[in-house]
């Protein structure tokens with residue numbers, strides 16, 4: 001048997017049939033058409049070639065995958081969207097969580113989501129109750145991937161990081177055991193999961209607090225990157241005095257020259273000054 005993490009796998013003697021038979025979801029190995037579609041990452045510069053990819057549908061599927069991997073000395077990685085793709089993170093067996101798609105918003109101010117859910121799957125439902133999540137600059141990443149990394153977003157100065165809003169994780173640890181983890185049940189694991197990303201286990205579901213925010217005032221102003229030094233210098237002086245109801249950041253980026261990108265930004269290095277005000281709009285600086 002030859003299994004290495006950096007090269008396409010040559011897997012001569014591992015049969016995944018026993019695992020496949022246990023799953024509610026599906027398992028695919030190189031050569032099957034579904035394999036390429038499933039492991040095709042968001043970041044095309046990072047090819048991921050695990051020996052098998054397991055598209056889970058239940059927490060029991062995750063338990064089965066982790067136990068199977070453990071019994072055969074294989075590593076198991078986890079991925080929701082692939083936004084944080086890194087070749088070695090795929091492991092020998094890549095668990096894809098997109099099928100864990102539960103979204104329940106409790107109008108009193110908290111949510112339970114499956115670990116495959118992106119912020120875009122929660123925001124409209126939460127907004128219909130006047131609620132919001134403390135999400136980051138994009139809604140296209142998974143809530144669990146974002147939160148297990150801390151989760152610092154455009155509301156951070158007012159509401160902190162999303163890891164501090166977690167009530168409970170459901171997680172499968174490396175020993176293949178499913179656990180519910182809170183501040184009082186497995187507190188060390190609860191601590192580790194709020195920053196440790198996939199290192200502490202594969203989260204299957206998460207419960208966390210939302211904030212009441214029926215509307216907000218904010219957005220971004222774009223500049224040509226050639227003006228970045230001057231603009232950032234002015235922005236720093238302005239940001240120094242910003243009350244904690246405001247959060248601001250800047251980003252330098254280059255968007256591709258595609259028709260759907262606004263012409264002033266397409267194919268050009270740009271600077272965005274981003275701002276969000278959590279107080280009443282008329283009191284926002286600059287209003």
Ligand SMILES: Cc1cc2nc3c(=O)[nH]c(=O)nc-3n(C[C@H](O)[C@H](O)[C@H](O)COP(=O)(O)OP(=O)(O)OC[C@H]3O[C@@H](n4cnc5c(N)ncnc54)[C@H](O)[C@@H]3O)c2cc1C
Nearest residue numbers: 079080081082083084115136137141142145152197198203
């Ligand atoms: C355009 C863009 C804007 C961003 N803006 C922000 C921002 O404002 N603030 C911020 O904090 N971050 C931001 N990020 C970073 C983003 O939060 C991380 O890349 C995050 O890890 C993406 O999670 P994912 O699950 O979608 O990605 P994936 O590539 O699917 O997963 C990345 C990693 O997350 C962990 N992970 C995913 N699912 C699980 C799980 N079920 N159990 C345990 N670990 C898991 C694993 O370590 C995995 O390797 C941004 C990323 C992008 C692409």
